[in-house]
């Protein structure tokens with residue numbers, strides 16, 4: 001039976017979900033709080049570009065969009081590390097031919113909205129969800145300061161992001177709703193590296209650039225217009241923190257000392273530092289995600305995570321794909337579909353949240369550490385020699401959509417414990433290529 005489905009939020013996940021559901025013949029309406037970004041700049045918003053990897057691509061492939069999005073993406077084959085002394089190093093992400101993709105958030109969102117509308121989805125903008133009546137199955141949207149509308153739903157999805165209003169309505173009236181929200185002590189600010197004088201990319205284009213500095217880091221992802229969007233992940237408080245960089249002189253002195261090669265490429269960074277917002281980074285875990293056969297949280301509304309594994313959107317896209325597969329399994333029984341969706345996805349949402357927090361330490365501290373780099377080299381060799389028995393944690397998350405996040409976390413922890421012992425061995429730097437040693441390591445998994 002085809003349903004009247006209401007989705008709150010026409011962000012990346014709400015738009016993709018609407019395509020999946022309308023392809024199955026459901027009548028889908030999205031209500032979006034902001035204006036239509038295709039008709040001018042939408043207010044607010046997050047990172048300018050994102051890393052799209054295999055899980056996200058698989059979900060896009062199922063609706064025929066993967067190729068089109070690949071065409072507007074820039075492959076990034078590894079991390080390009082910038083040390084403070086000006087030296088650089090390249091660390092591949094996986095095996096040859098494996099890469100992640102830098103894509104514009106706005107372009108991707110607009111394409112998804114175009115395709116949704118072409119599929120018959122209706123998107124109503126300037127409609128901010130303010131209330132849900134669970135007895136009458138009505139949802140209220142504020143259209144302006146004086147005007148609101150009430151819409152009836154058969155099935156409601158909250159895809160309205162980390163600070164979901166629809167989740168709040170669910171939470172307020174659910175007697176046993178568990179909710180956990182955790183802000184890390186770092187925020188972020190975006191800066192720009194423009195094209196070089198000759199009009200080309202100012203740095204290696206096919207890489208994700210990182211300036212790891214222990215308590216903080218700068219990263220940069222390429223854009224199609226030959227700029228890079230840089231993001232400074234930086235403590236709010238402390239000796240080196242946003243709270244200390246309050247004058248142009250302080251910003252200049254700090255950047256020149258800490259990121260000298262980046263400064264040379266960012267002519268406007270001081271203005272940008274003061275004009276661009278400083279934003280915070282939150283993890284949200286909650287339960288339950290669903291209400292009978294009528295309601296589900298999806299995307300960041302269900303599992304907001306920090307961006308250090310580049311997986312928030314990928315995970316939200318995977319939610320849509322898994323839900324679609326469950327529709328096949330349980331046909332039109334939405335009680336079973338939503339129940340199975342929550343059972344499968346909640347542990348995976350929790351797992352990627354934890355993996356993402358852990359990866360912050362890896363990116364800002366360890367990518368410059370020679371012991372860690374040797375460990376990664378050994379793991380890459382193990383993967384090459386035993387491709388099914390040893391898959392580095394990063395590859396499991398990024399290049400193996402058939403491995404669940406919860407499984408990647410479990411296996412990753414086991415492998416890390418083994419590697420911690422291996423790295424304590426005398427002369428490991430000399431003997432790590434020994435075949436019998438590699439064999440012994442893999443046998444412990």
Ligand SMILES: Cc1cc2nc3c(=O)[nH]c(=O)nc-3n(C[C@H](O)[C@H](O)[C@H](O)COP(=O)(O)OP(=O)(O)OC[C@H]3O[C@@H](n4cnc5c(N)ncnc54)[C@H](O)[C@@H]3O)c2cc1C
Nearest residue numbers: 009011012013033051129160161299300310311312313314
């Ligand atoms: C700095 C940064 C970098 C990131 N980098 C990556 C990356 O490289 N790779 C990756 O996979 N993920 C990344 N992410 C995570 C990614 O941005 C999110 O996971 C993704 O945007 C989630 O999509 P969503 O549709 O669930 O939520 P959102 O993108 O937040 O969309 C929610 C939508 O709902 C609308 N809305 C909100 N409230 C209401 C309301 N009350 N009524 C109606 N509409 C409403 C909003 O306007 C918005 O359009 C990054 C995040 C940050 C902050």
